Amino acid sequence: MAYNYPPEKLSVYLSDDGGSILTYYGMWEASLFAKHWLPFCKRYNIEPRSPAAYFSQSDGHQELCTPKEWSLIKDMFDEMTERIDTAVMSGKVPEEIKARQKGFHEWNQEITSKNHQPIVQILIDGKDQNAVISNSPIIMNVDCDMYSNNNDAVRDALCFFLDEEMGHKIGFVQYPQNYNNLSKNDIYGNSLQVINEVEMGGMDSLGGPLYIGTGCFHRREILCGRKFTKDYQEDWNAGIKDKLQESIDETEEKAKSLAACTYEHGTQWGDEIGVKYGCAVEDVITGLAIHCRGWESVYNNPKKPAFMGVGPTTLAQTILQHKRWSEGNLSIFLSKYNVFLFGHGKTKLRHQMGYHIYGLWAPNSLATLYYVIIPSLALLKGTPLFPEITSPWIAPFVYVFCVKNMYSLYEALSSGDTLKGWWNGQRMWLVKRITSYLFGVLDNLRKLLGLSKMNFVVSPKVSDEDESKRYEQEIMEFGSSDPEYVIIGTITLLNLVCLLGGLSKVMKVGWNNIHLDALFPQLILCGMVVITSIPFYEAMFLRKDKGRIPFPVTLASIGFVMLALLPAIV
Structure with a gap:
């Protein structure tokens, strides 16, 4: 609401599928604080305009305003935050607050997060019924854990749509997904720097980036299924036509029937119209459908990030998030929306190949598992799998190994990562492939066999104090007996045993007798x-510490390693 844009042209909707009264209470408190915060933002042109982000970065009033005014607005924010935190900790809204606002009367003892009636309440500008339901030609969506970091982001996005030469071709403008809570060396490889700076930028030249589900500006008409035509012209006055004649209460009741989504039953909503349903990465498949209707997209990556969010800060959060991403992208690859089939004749081949970078994330786990298991077991047994190091046939393997690592290092450093951050990323590349991507393959296989259905799991982003402290110290977090950790423990212990066993065999038998040049690639x-x-x-x-790998996980890993070594020993 504090964007550098005419407020009468902005309509803000906040949705909570769980229907939590605490979410509504937080919105209500924020609406009261906004009456003081928005004028403060406009008067002094502060950045960023998210109060939590601003006060966490600001050292004081400095040259913006008087100390008294700065302290006043800061105290108001702290008091609001304290009231909300108190309500969340107690699990209920104070009765005196409920009595002050009619919206709280919508909740009763029978309401649950999975079973509740549509609840619609208008908190700001409720006196103008024409501001309640918007028909604006542009829709922006942002995830709940992100905030605006650049008050000119709206204007910048509209510049693309209004471009006289290319604007009519653009279906959506996508900003990158940036996080503000990651450490310098990014121990879990979650910064997305290379994806943001290299891959998405490359997609921009192929026909446009993917829709990533947040930080995106869409034309309303393309979400309604409109196909691109060369003579297309946006009606920028459409949002202010057909003024509503109903009262606020009547409009609110109509909005409840809209929120119930019953009008979608038996229609093409979720298939031909709107955001696609039935996929863990509905954003990617929605963007693909838009591209296949002839529209292009634009990637806007300004030096000052437009949006900032919260990234995973534990290994479990990282594995879960990448499992959902890889599982969803593979499900697209295996469905009728496979880009090579669905996009044939509709998008360029190179654009289709760009999409498949992510569609084939999960299957890469199978090749990775082979390379971290079979060569190691063969090393222990003294069986060479690669050409001898002195053979010219080793050249392709050396070339791929060297160039891949050199180029990934160059990409990381040029994208703003540190050398240690790149090394952490290589470790996480291995971890994600043997856990997240592997489970993505298995879950898709189960769905194809009819043993399970698509299940959307929200990635948690909250860590306790001890976990946060270990993250800041760049110490990896485990602490639970998840099956993913058993896989990690088994693979790492297996390679350690095979390396030590292979080296001991070389030392006992002799360098010449064991043909070291034949086993050298496997040793590396x-x-x-x-x-x-x-x-x-x-x-x-x-x-x-509590974040160590639990002993049962270590014990299970040792057991699986012993089973894997039996054939090699025998």
């Missing part, structure tokens, strides 16, 4: 896995 591969896995060995055997 196994050694790389071991070196990147040092934090996992520490978590299993050295650490004593």
Whole structure:
């Protein structure tokens, strides 16, 4: 609401599918604070205009305003935050607050997060019924854990739509997804720097970036299924036509029937119209459908990020998020929306290939599992799998290994990552492939066999104080007995045993007798896995804090390693 844009042209909707009275209470408190905060923002042109972000970054009033005025607005924000936190901790809204606002009367003892009637309340500008239901030609959506970091983001996006030469071709403008809570070296590889700076920028030149579900400006008409035509012209006055004649109460009741979504039953909503349903990454498939209707998209990545959000800060959160992403993208690849089929003749081949970078994330787990298991077992047994190091046939393997790592390092450093951050990213590349992506494959297989259905799991972004402290110290977080940790423990221990066993065999038998040049590539591969896995060995055997790998996980991993070694030993 504090954007550098005429407020009468902005309509803000906040939705909570769970129907929480605490969410509504937070909205109500924010609406009261907004009456003081918005004039303060406009008067002094402050940045960022999210109060929580602003006060966490600001050292004081400095040259913006008088100390008294700054302290007054800061105290109002702190008091509001304290009231909301108190209500959340107690799990209920104070009775005196409920009596002051009619919206709280919508809740009763029978309402649950999964079973409640549509609840619609107008908190700001409720005196103008024409401001209640908007028919504006542009829709922006942002995730609940993100805030605006640039008050000119709306104007910047509209510049693309209003471009005289290319604007009529643009279906949506996508901003990158940036996080403000990640450490400098990004121990879990969640910064998305390379994706934001390299991959999405590359997609922009192929026909447009993916729709990533947040920080995006859409034309309303394309969400309603409109196909691109060369003579298309946007009616920028459409949003102010057909003024409503009903009262606020009548409009509110009509909005409740709209929120119930019963009008969608038996229609093309969720298929041909609106956001696609039935997929864990509904944003990607929605953007694909828009591209296949002839529209292009634009990637806008300003130096000052338009939006900032909260990224995963534990290993469990990271694995869960990438499992959902990889599972959803693979489900698109295996469905009728496969880009090569659905986009044939509608989008360029190179654009289709860009989409498949993400569609094939999950299947890459199978090749990775092979390379971190089979060569190591063969090393222990003394069986060479690669050409000898002196053979010219080793050149393709050396080329791929060197160029891949050199280029990924160049991409990371040029995108703003540190050298240590790149190394952490290589470790997480391995972890995600043997856990998140593997489970993405297995879940898709179960769905194809009819054993399960698509299940959307929201990625938690909240960590306790101890977890946050370990994250700041760049210590990896485990602490639970999840099956993903058993896989990680098994793979890392297997490679350690095979490396030590292979080296001991070389030392006993002799360098010449065991043909070291034939086993050297496997020694390098196994050694790389071991070196990147040092934090996992520490978590299993050295650490004593609550974030270490639990002993049952270590014990199970040792058991699986012993089973895997039986064929190699025999």
